[in-house]
Amino acid sequence: MPKLSIHGYGDDLTINNFRLGDLSPAEHEKIDKEKGGRNYNPLENVVVSHVKDSSTLICRKPSENGVAAYIEEELIDGLCCYSAVNQGQLNRTIVDAVVKHLTEEKLPTVPRSIRHKYMSAFLLATTGITEMDRVVPKVAGVEAPELMFKLSRRWGYKIKGVPQNEAIIVAANGNFHGRTVTAVSMSDDLDAREGFGPFVPGIELVPFNNIDALTSLFESKGEKIVAFLVEPIQGEAGVIVPDEDYWTQVRALCDKHNILLAMDEVQTGFGRTGANFAHQLYNVKPDLMGCGKAAGGGILPVSFVAGSDEVIGVLTPGSEGSTFGGYPLGAVVGVYAIKVLIEEKLAENAKIRGAQLMSHFENMQTDFPDKIKEVRGKGLLTAFEMQYSPKLDGHHVSVELLKRGVYAKETHHSTVRIAPALTIEAWQIDNIAESIWNVINEI
Ligand SMILES: Cc1ncc(COP(=O)(O)O)c(C=O)c1O
Secondary structure, eight states: OOOOEEESSSOOOETTTTEEEGHHHHHHHHHHHOOOOOOOOOOOEEEEEEEETTTEEEEEEOOOTTSSOOEEEEEESSSSSHTTTTTTTTTHHHHHHHOOOOOOOOOOOOOTSSHHHHHHHHHHHHHHHHSSSSEESSSTTTTHHHHHHHHHHHIIIIIIOOOTOOOOEEEETOOOOOSSHHHHOOOOOOOOTOOOOOSSEEEEETTOOOOHHHHHHHHHHHTTEEEEEESBBBSTTTTOOOOHHHHHHHHHHOOOOOOOOEEEEEETTTTSSSSSSSSGGTTOOOOOOOOOOGHHHOOOOOOOEEEHHHTTTTTTTSSSSSSSOHHHHHHHHHHHHHHHHEEEEEEEHHHHHHHHHHHHHHOOOOOOOOEEEEEEETTTTTEEEOOOOSSSOOOHHHHHHHHEEEEEEEEEEEEEEEOOOTOOOHHHHHHHHHHHHHHHHHH
């Protein structure tokens, strides 16, 4: 038996001789690099300790005089866990529901092989908010596009009549759907794919926001194409917003060729873009949609696929499943995440605060036309892209923003995404914008 002693809470949490409250940022980094998978490259010299309020993190930075292991500082969270915390950190309604559920209602975990009462609440709330017929609960975000992929193939064989094993799924260049083999098979990001082949067959890519490319692909291979699986606004690609009429044209094209429109709303859903779901901004309805991230209210991983009776109806017992998909605690969190989305008018706040942030960005672009190439966004999914130059480096901007009390992260060399909690207040938006302006001014 390995000798392992674990005791204490918070800073007193001690694993053998390592007490968390004693570790400097450099020591945390050392443990991460020695014991972790090294599959992330987090910002240097900063470790988050706890949250202060809905959109503020308390983080630890190296102590300059070296007397203490670290100093603590406040950061406005401009990323909110890649849109997983739309409801704000420790949202009171969701936390109360979790505490009540665990201490009074008392049903954390049972398997899907026996019904539990909270599943009914989850299905009623998720089908209600998505206005879809059926929902299948999952856990991680990536499981939503993964399941949409499977559902589309099965629908293709059972309903559309595509010959067995010949189904094609179309995805967009620059997409991000997660990290499973299916998701990276759809990706054209070399870092995400390198060394992980062979990939899932039956995938074709088209340029995003290019209706002509999609039309010609559908015309040449439409009989075997079962779905266009796509983000309504591309998040990881750097907040790529399509033309206003793109989705109505795509919808019509899908209908013409009997091809499913499967939208990955993992990042764009739950109020992020100024509507509950981004496709609603464009007045189209997908046949399938995948949600994750904020579906768990920033508390637990909760994801799901919602869709039409015809498509989700192709599932049969044994064809799909998940130990923790829709388990009681996850179901309760999912229901309250939706309650907060509605009652705290998150989409509306995203629209108002997003417009405020975009107007700051536009002013910044006017002030620095030689530095800022483009500003983009819908609601509070926003980004600014700098002109391409070694000095205008997104990582450098993120590091400089950190010094000014703002946490943000580059998506590519020249693009920085700003996507704070949807509970953010006007003065915090002004602070973020002012810090960005100062950093750009000094470069
Ligand atoms: C559009 C989209 N789909 C899927 C995922 C994967 O979600 P997760 O990392 O929770 O598996 C992400 C994550 O960023 C995403 O942005």
